[in-house]
Amino acid sequence: MSQEQRPRRTEEVSPSAQLGSKEKDAMTLSLTALFFLGMSVSSRTQVQAENVSKPNIWAEPGSVIPLGTHVNIWCQGIQNTKVFHLHKTEKSESRHKQSLIKFGDKANFSIPHMTNKHTGEYFCHYLTKANTWSENSDTLNLVVTGSYDKPYLSAWPSPVVTSGENVTLQCHSGQNFDRFILIKEGEVKFSRNLESQSHSNKHHQALFPVGPVTLCHKWTFRCYGYYRKKPSVWSYPSDPLELLVSGATGIMNPSQIKPHCSNSSHLQDYRVENIIRLNMAGLILLVLGILLLEAYHSQTKIKRQPGLRFRGNISP
The missing domain is CATH 2.60.40.10 (Immunoglobulins)
Structure with a gap:
């Protein structure tokens, strides 16, 4: 047999070698994926680090x-x-x-x-x-x-106020304060600041309108005086002034206000719950009505359709 006619030997690859090659390819793909994932996480972490919150x-x-x-x-x-x-x-x-x-x-x-x-x-x-x-x-x-003497706080015409009405609070002092500030106890955000006005006997004052006064709040006030050049340096607080609110049952003191308001709040809660229940009941009735109406129309259509007719004999 001539050399040209000899059969060529094909190189056989063992299964273990094929498996090793596949594992290497998979490892390369995994490392590439992990690299890009790490780059993505790093960039996200850097963006998050830059977006810091306001203190x-x-x-x-x-x-x-x-x-x-x-x-x-x-x-x-x-x-x-x-x-x-x-x-x-x-x-x-x-x-x-x-x-x-x-x-x-x-x-x-x-x-x-x-x-x-x-x-x-x-x-x-x-x-x-x-x-x-x-x-x-x-x-x-x-x-x-506490840097200056305290001013005086009074109510005009009276500290006894009918529920729903307004009252004027007068903060005045013998010192020539530039401004007065009124603060309601128990409410940090409630404060009013007014320019001082000259009053009789060399007194300075500011008139604060307050109201309408209701039964469901405690109306206790203090006022301070200060100078324009030092707006963060205030006087001693005035003595507390408490407004007494009168309603249909007479004058209510602070011990009666909370039970009265709590009862009112409970009644308000019950009213809200009843309104929600009525709305839910109305919605359920509306859905039932729609379903019944659809069922009625479907039944009417079935009755109006002509019966099916068969032609020819039906073999037994």
Whole structure:
């Protein structure tokens, strides 16, 4: 047999070698997929690190502090915070910067004894572990009270008010305060600020209209005086003035207000529940009516259809 006619040997690949080749290809694909997945997660993590949240700022026990009292200013950010900074604003510029003591996702600045120099506007921000600064927090206005003599607060025409009517509260003082502020006890957000007006006997006053007065609230007020050049330095608070609300059952004192209002709130809850139940019942009846109407129309159509006729004989 000639050399050209000899059969050619084909190289056979063992099953184990084929399996190893497939495993290598699968490993290469897996590594490639893991690489791109890691790049994607890394880019997402970087974007999330840059999108830091705005910090919250508040004071404990409050932002209106008596002279000489201890107060804490808190700034809260996120967990991966490296450092917090507290800034005090003077004349619309940040003049004082203070690093805060960190406690997890928030930090604290302590003022052992509140004085006039601690008053003013504060804001804070923080630096993350990714070296990204947050935006500034909202402004916290810290006020001190007790720097001047207290003003006097009275009601005109009387502290006894009929439910639904208005009353005028007069805050006045022998000192020439530029402005007076009225605060309702138990409601932090309720405050009214008015320009001072000259009164008889060298007194200064401000007249605050209040109302309509209702039975379901406690109407206890105090007022303060301050000067325009130092808007965060207030006087001592006036003595509390409590309005007595008269209704159909006579004058109600504060101990009677809460039970009366709680009963009214319960009645209101019952009314709301009854309205919801009536609406649900009406909806159920409407659905049942629609179903019955559809059933009636379907039955009518069946009756109107002509009967089927068969032609030819039916073999047995």
